[in-house]
Amino acid sequence: MNAQRRTTVIAASCLIVSFAACVMLLRHVDKIRPPALAEDQLYFSSPKMIRRASLGFDGLMACIYWTRTVQYFGHRHFNGEMSYNELAPLLEITTALDPELLPAYQFGASFLAPPPPHGAGEPDRAIQLMEYGIQHNPDHWQLYYNLGFVYYTELKDYKRAADAFERGSRVPDSQPFMKVMAALMAEHGGDLLTARLLWSKTFETAREKDIRENAIAHLRALQVDEDVARLQAAVTDFGERTGRLPTSMSELTTAEHLPANPADPDGNPYLMTPRGLIVLEKPDDFPFVTRGLPPGYKPTGRPRFHNQS
Amino acid sequence: MISRIAYIASNTFREAVRDRVLYNLIAFALLLSGAAIFVGQISIDIERLVVVNLGLAAVSLFGVVIAIFIGIGLVSKEIEKRTLYTVLSRPVRRWEFIIGKFFGLAGTLVVNTSFMAIGVFAALLYVAHKFSRPDALIFIALYFIILEFLMICALALLFSSFSTPLLSAVFAFSLFVIGSFADDLRGFAELSHGFTHWVAAGAAYVIPNFSALNVISAVAHQQPVGAQLVLSNTLYALLYTTVALSGAVLIFERRNLK
């Protein structure tokens, strides 16, 4: 048995060592491969052609393209890219192959419409995609939701948003808040409450990690906006009462009967500039805020979402 | 030891050559490359693109078919037909037999690919009327395709050492298809959670990663391929081949021949 045992030992160790090395190599190869993935995949950029090429395995191809879409956006977003040219075609191909792939529409609503670096900056194409989805899935309230979402967040067209929510509320099995949203859109389009409700609902109903993180980031921004607005109003009141600016945050909070040490959602204290402006300590951590940005602030590096630190 | 492996390899090569099926497949691939020329005539400016893409895809696909077709029978046919008895009664170790068969099949494919490559370059010359510097990149694509073949041969041999030809063909071909979508499998693993994630991630490492070796589109668009990538891919292909061959050796060493 000697020769056989020797061969067994050598072959077994070859197998194990080579396999381990393979795994390590694959990870290395991943990093050095050219990122020309999207262009390769869109060599056939016509959805019809891909449909034919799928040989009937449309569903499978749709899944594959969906995976690629998420990868494409995820990687580029992580690297802080400023263009997402292939996002729309990828989504269009995915939905052409499988019009009932609902997550694709929600992804499109969240990331096709907003401007770079958080999205592709193509709200019209997003609207097109939503309407295509509605056409093929008229009884799914989520698609009307997505449509209204795009109108509200990017196009700021509150009337059309309200219409979308209204249409969606009439669908059987629609969620009750669709009617609420429709009403809010119509009357209180610009209100903080409306925005908060929308983003909360988006967070609740979404399963995609990127979409949820995006919703959280918006909610945090809304919180900051509200806090800063309140603090700024307090500064104004202080000024009207005392005729001067408060010397410190603690003086302000004591005088205006506000909770001491106001902090942003991360726990960092709000700061006050010598000119009485309320600002964030770390504005980079809060994409989407409209208030509390230091004067002359420019966003640096990659956008950072809540979970990535 | 080396000489015995070489003898077995050359005999395997001889068997492949005398197997008339091989000639048909080569002719078929050449025919396909010819078709590429006609497709190119339909539109201007992209004939080169079409010829390179179609030609290399044909080389790849037909080579895989040949590798699987011959590879699956390499061991099982010999056991079935009992031609193995008189070979193993000689001072030939079982592992030498496996390795020799592998080199014979790999050699067959290299020769086969060379002929097909001549066809591709001939078609390219026909449509572009001359060669340009970036055309040298085609050699890299071909080299990667040969690396793919090595991996497929090793896998076919692995399956042949314990399974029937039909099942081996199914397994090997499935692995080829899944391996071509390896990137997507990795992507899917990243998207999923829990049990599915671990299964998908594990599978993504076990299957042969052919997406990494596929630079056909890049070469068609005349994009350069980094030297580091060439080196890494070479190493990966050799290591993966070693894994499959080690498996084949381990299985075959233990097999009771009927």
Add this chain to the structure above:
Amino acid sequence: MAAIEILDIEKTYLVGFWRKRPKRALQPLRLTVEEGEVFGFLGPNGAGKTTTLKILMGLVFPTAGTARILGREWTDPAVKAQIGFLPEQPYFYDYLTGHELLDYFGQLSGVPASERKRRIEEVLSLVGLTDIKGLQLRKFSKGMLQRIGIAQAILHNPKLVFLDEPMSGLDPLGRHEVRDLIAQLKEEGKTVFFSTHILSDAEALCDRVAIIHKGELRGVGAVDDLTSSVAGKIEMIWQGTQIPASIKALGAECHVSGDNVRAVIADHQQDAAIDALRRERIRLISITPLRTSLETYFVEKLQHSQTTAGKRA
């Protein structure tokens, strides 16, 4: 040095759908073959002859036991250079010609290139295969395949040759030639171990034989010793279909065929049997001494095992 020493080699297969049922192909086998002898390994089909040979060749792994060939462990690769093997109903690469096959096998056996060509011609003429240049093996007849099988077994001049049913597929002339060949191998000092179920061949060629049946060794020894161990028998044929009780009591094997009875009795019981027939007034047709042969020994050994098996069952 013994050429072959089989030390308690046994083989059990697991059969059935779940591979759970054990099937004993070989009971623990203990056998020694001396250098320079022609050894016959006899038994009916399915007895375990081929299994034993496959184990010795390393094609099948024994469940237990070891063996030594030419002084080394049977799994030692160096052993293979000194042995030749002809399998039962051999099959070779049919796309090669006879010359190519022998060349290939010569390469694998380590025959130097300078000698190979000459040696190939030598063995081809030895086995009587001339005029096969350029003929692919797929066109060979059964007899021709058998001959080239023998050729490849002796090509590299091995000390020990294993032949599994070397006569199968050959016409009487061919069998005669193979017999001569084996005799010649013996003259060259080689050891020949061959298995067969044709007893007359074994009788003519072998120095010693072993008989195996249902995986178990039934007897080993020189042919002469074995045949003489079977007592001389007499065959008596008498008219009628009556079998006297006294003859039955002698333990005779009686067989009625047509209107005669044929009985086989022991040599020394002859007189008692004749007396019994005369008492019953039965007409005796013939008395013939039976030729003691290996066949007799063989049949008796096998029958014995049948009855023993019957008793066990």
